[in-house]
Amino acid sequence: DGGITQSPKYLFRKEGQNVTLSCEQNLNHDAMYWYRQDPGQGLRLIYYSQIVNDFQKGDIAEGYSVSREKKESFPLTVTSAQKNPTAFYLCASSLAGGLRETQYFGPGTRLLVL
């Protein structure tokens, strides 16, 4: 079955630690996205990538970094510079970048700070 996988489901971060969230898709989609969801709020875009080896900052990129070395993979690193990382993180992909494209989402990773 084609889809998007995210791991781990839960992640705990200690103060000053960098952590990496995994996102893999086998849909053969060119575009991938990372969103952050806080309780009672909508999704906010962190980073997006239209194609391999290319990515752009979204609305809340500070304290996060990404890479896109393979079409299937778009890992997100939450750095120690992100002072309030506790949230639900969702990865998505679409066939191509563009305003008409439907995004398909993974099951999410919940990040908690110890």
Added chain:
Amino acid sequence: AQKVTQAQTEISVVEKEDVTLDCVYETRDTTYYLFWYKQPPSGELVFLIRRNSFDEQNEISGRYSWNFQKSTSSFNFTITASQVVDSAVYFCALSGDTGGFKTIFGAGTRLFVKA
């Protein structure tokens, strides 16, 4: 600027009731797309519908229907004869010309359907 407003934070209904989730959007774009997604307790967003700005026909899919009205900048979602499995958070979203790759999501409406 683009904006999506879902004024209803939470709605609670009894099974078999009809329920309408409101979505009001703001955009200066001529070409734009509107979406509805469902987020069940498992957390994964599920795509429900996409509508472009040039197509104001209402859409019906089983118990779901959508009413798109450009005159009031609204894209409301109605569930007929609600079921417990409809309990979820529902997001309305907007993607427009000037936004590029960005899809703007509303804050979501949490729907509780009680048996």
